Amino acid sequence: AQKVTQAQTEISVVEKEDVTLDCVYETRDTTYYLFWYKQPPSGELVFLIRRNSFDEQNEISGRYSWNFQKSTSSFNFTITASQVVDSAVYFCALSEWNTGGFKTIFGAGTRLFVKA
Amino acid sequence: DTEVTQTPKHLVMGMTNKKSLKCEQHMGHRAMYWYKQKAKKPPELMFVYSYEKLSINESVPSRFSPECPNSSLLNLHLHALQPEDSALYLCASSQVAGGVKTQYFGPGTRLLVL
Numbered sequence: 001a002q003k004v005t006q007a008q009t010e011i012s013v014v015e016k017e018d019v020t021l022d023c024v025y026e027t028r029d030t031t032y033y034l035f036w037y038k039q040p041p042s043g044e045l046v047f048l049i050r051r052n053s054f055d056e057q058n059e060i061s062g063r064y065s066w067n068f069q070k071s072t073s074s075f076n077f078t079i080t081a082s083q084v085v086d087s088a089v090y091f092c093a094l095s096e097w098n099t100g101g102f103k104t105i106f107g108a109g110t111r112l113f114v115k116a
Numbered sequence: 117d118t119e120v121t122q123t124p125k126h127l128v129m130g131m132t133n134k135k136s137l138k139c140e141q142h143m144g145h146r147a148m149y150w151y152k153q154k155a156k157k158p159p160e161l162m163f164v165y166s167y168e169k170l171s172i173n174e175s176v177p178s179r180f181s182p183e184c185p186n187s188s189l190l191n192l193h194l195h196a197l198q199p200e201d202s203a204l205y206l207c208a209s210s211q212v213a214g215g216v217k218t219q220y221f222g223p224g225t226r227l228l229v230l
Binding site for chain 2: 035037042044045047050052091095097099101103104106107108
């Protein structure tokens, strides 16, 4: 069965600190997709990154970077030099193709507070 | 353009009312999704439509009735809801076969059932 664990419920940092959000997943499928979404107080889920199970290449996008390790079933997200605007809930999600569409389960989310 | 729109933004309804939520996308996606998100919880999948046909129903009560009238539109008809159905309802869309398999979400409808 699918499972996504985000063990950190809340993280509080001071602006300009680096912060890493952890994500551990479980699946029996060999083909799957991992995502990170950001949810600001407005409620909209903003797509940040997608990784498929065959692509373990790490990625950097500006202040954001992601570390995907199949050996430990982890897909961690690092924000470098955090800013107040990074304050939000961050969800890690696992998607697998089911007949007719993707079944996606989300982790419980990590609420990030960045203080000025 | 990765925009999914949802109307209304907010909705208050009584337990005897009938209302509908609307979702629209113009990205050419042929899969559309409804999620329910309670406060301080992650989104939970309710329904998936693929090529305008219902393909996944996650055992959702019949007081929620989805409809996909065409490839760009997705509705969620609400009838005889309970106060515990109050939540943020999120719509998403994605490609089906091939291409980028990312779900793009709308801003959601905040529903309050009195």
